[in-house]
Amino acid sequence: MNVLFEKIDRIVIAKLNRPKALNALNSELMHELISGLLEYDKSPEIGCIIITGNKKAFCAGADIKEMAEKDFTAMFNEDYFGYWEIFSRIKTPIIAAVNGYAFGGGCELAMMCDIIYASENAQFGQPEIKLGVIPGIGGTQRLTKLVGKSKAMEIILTGKTINAEEAEKIGLITQVLPKENFTKQIIKKAHLIASYSKTALKAAKEATNQALESSLKDGIVFERKLFHSLFHTQNQTEGMSAFLEKRTPNFN
Ligand code: CAA
Numbered sequence: 001m002n003v004l005f006e007k008i009d010r011i012v013i014a015k016l017n018r019p020k021a022l023n024a025l026n027s028e029l030m031h032e033l034i035s036g037l038l039e040y041d042k043s044p045e046i047g048c049i050i051i052t053g054n055k056k057a058f059c060a061g062a063d064i065k066e067m068a069e070k071d072f073t074a075m076f077n078e079d080y081f082g083y084w085e086i087f088s089r090i091k092t093p094i095i096a097a098v099n100g101y102a103f104g105g106g107c108e109l110a111m112m113c114d115i116i117y118a119s120e121n122a123q124f125g126q127p128e129i130k131l132g133v134i135p136g137i138g139g140t141q142r143l144t145k146l147v148g149k150s151k152a153m154e155i156i157l158t159g160k161t162i163n164a165e166e167a168e169k170i171g172l173i174t175q176v177l178p179k180e181n182f183t184k185q186i187i188k189k190a191h192l193i194a195s196y197s198k199t200a201l202k203a204a205k206e207a208t209n210q211a212l213e214s215s216l217k218d219g220i221v222f223e224r225k226l227f228h229s230l231f232h233t234q235n236q237t238e239g240m241s242a243f244l245e246k247r248t249p250n251f252n
Contacts, residue, residue, distance in 0.1 A: 001017060001032065002016070002017055002018055002026075002028050002029035002032045002033075003015065003016060003017055003029060003032045003033045003036060004017050005036050005040070007040075007046070008187065009191065009194070010045055010046060010047045010048070010191070010194035010195070011046065011047065011048045011049070011050065011187065011190040011191060011194045012040045012046055012048075012049050012050070013049075013050045013052060013183075013187070014033060014036060014037065014049060014050065014051045014052070015052050015053070015054075016029065016033070016051070016052070016053045016054075016058070016059055019054055019056070019057075021060070021063065021065075022056065022057035022059070022060035022101060023053045023054070023057050023058065023059040023060065023106070024059065024060050024061060024062065024063040024064070024065075024105075025059060025061065025062050025063055025105045025106070025109065026062075026063035026065075026066045027063075027066065029063075030083060030084065031083070033051075034083065034084075034086050034087055037049060037087070037090050037092075037094075038086070038089075038090065040092065041090045041091055041092045044198055046092055046194070046198075047092065047093070047193060047194030047195070047196065047198050047201055048092065048093050048094075048095065048190040048191075048193040048194040048201075049090075049092055049093070049094045049095070049190075050094075050095045050096075050097050050186055050187070050190050051094060051095070051096050051097065051109070051113060052096075052097040052098075052099070052183065052186075053098070053099060053100065053106075054099065054100070055099050055100055055121075056099075056100045056101070057099075057100040057101040057102075057106070058096070058097075058098040058099055058100055058101060058102040058106050058109075058110065058122070059101070059102060059103075059105065059106030059109055060101045060103050060104070060106055061103045061104025061105040061106050061107075061127070061128075062081070062104055062105035062136065062137070064131065067080075080136070081136045081137050084112070084137050084138070087112050088112065091202040091205060091206065092198070092201070092202065092205075093114050093115070093193050093201055093205055094112075094113040094114050094115075095113060095114065095115045095116075095117060095186060095189065095190055095193075096109065096110040096113035096115070096116045096117070097117055097182070097183060097186045098110055098116060098117065098118040098119065098122045098124075098164075098173070099118075099119045099121065099122060099179070099182060100119075100121060100122060100123065101122075101123050102118075102122060102123065102124045102125075103123070103124070103125045103126075103127055103161075104125070104126060104127055104128055104135065104139075105135075105136075105137050107124050107125060107126055107139065107143075108126075108135060108137035108138050108139045108142065109137070110124075110173070111138065111139070111142040111143065111146065111172075112137075112138065112142070114205060114208075115174045115189075116172070116173040116174050117173070117174055117175055117176075117177050117182075117185075117186050117189070118164040118167060118168070118173050118175075118176050118177070119164065119176070119177060119178070119179040119182040120164055120165075120176060120177075120178060120179045121164070121179055122163070122164040122167070122173075122176075123161050123162070123163055123164070124161070124162045124163075124164075124167045124172060124173075125155065125159065125160060125161040125162060126139045126143065126155055126156050126159065127159040127161075128156075128159070129156065129157060129158070129159045130159045134156070135156065139156065140152070140156060143155060143156065143172070145212055146171055146172050147170045147171050147172050151170050164176040195251065196251060197233065197235030197236075197238075197239065197251045198251075199230065199233050199235060200230055200233070200235060200236075200239075203226045203227075203229070203230060206226065207219075207222060207223045207226050207227075210222045210223070234252065235249075235251045235252065238250060238251060238252075239251070
């Protein structure tokens with residue numbers, strides 16, 4: 001199995017499991033990861049997903065051995081990497097928990113997630129230029145939106161490695177966390193997210209992502225429609241009643 005899924009109450013941990021290849025993303029891993037996530041996304045019980053690797057590598061990128069054999073015709077006809085677009089349809093919040101290397105497709109996978117926590121020893125980079133290619137799972141686009149053109153250009157054109165501290169400073173990641181009990185700390189954060197209304201979480205994710213796609217005016221209209229629609233939900237009634245009654249809400 002290339003990905004190990006573990007469900008803990010309302011959260012799921014997806015652990016990339018190709019340690020000998022530093023969790024390089026081959027087609028099998030991609031399909032296992034995305035099909036597993038789609039299943040959990042449908043479950044009303046699951047409110048947050050964590051994607052992680054191991055201490056040495058979150059993921060060292062797309063599988064160079066798999067790609068090296070291919071020519072343009074194969075890449076084009078297979079629409080190689082096209083399947084990753086389905087990842088963006090997952091509505092449940094996803095946290096990337098990055099230990100060790102997050103290079104190339106590994107950095108791009110982290111950027112497809114909603115929140116990125118990195119341990120002190122994490123390293124990020126888009127080294128594709130060293131292989132005679134460019135990022136192919138959205139790196140040029142997402143990195144630029146996260147850190148701005150100037151920083152993205154430097155990272156992509158030089159293939160340099162960024163440590164966790166710098167990654168946080170430039171806005172590539174959410175936060176650096178101590179490496180001791182790294183996973184435990186993230187599980188705690190995931191449980192907090194998962195304790196909220198799943199419908200509200202999905203709406204919040206959708207509306208926030210919309211900010212990257214539309215003008216401010218259109219984005220605000222989109223947000224307001226989702227905001228209004230949440231007044232159809234039992235969890236809105238519960239959340240607001242609980243506040244007024246000075247008790248903890250019990251979201252279903
Ligand atoms: N694809 C396939 N195999 C990989 C891999 C990758 N991206 N990264 C590492 N591996 C394999 C190595 O080939 C090696 O396998 P063998 O033992 O069979 O030789 C094993 O993982 C361990 O790797 P190293 O011996 O190289 O480990 P290291 O600790 O010395 O170095 C590293 C670690 C610096 C991450 C180095 O492995 C490396 O530079 N990897 C490639 C990183 C890279 O270029 N990523 C971008 C890939 S292209 C891409 O991702 C395109 C895109 O946009 C999606």
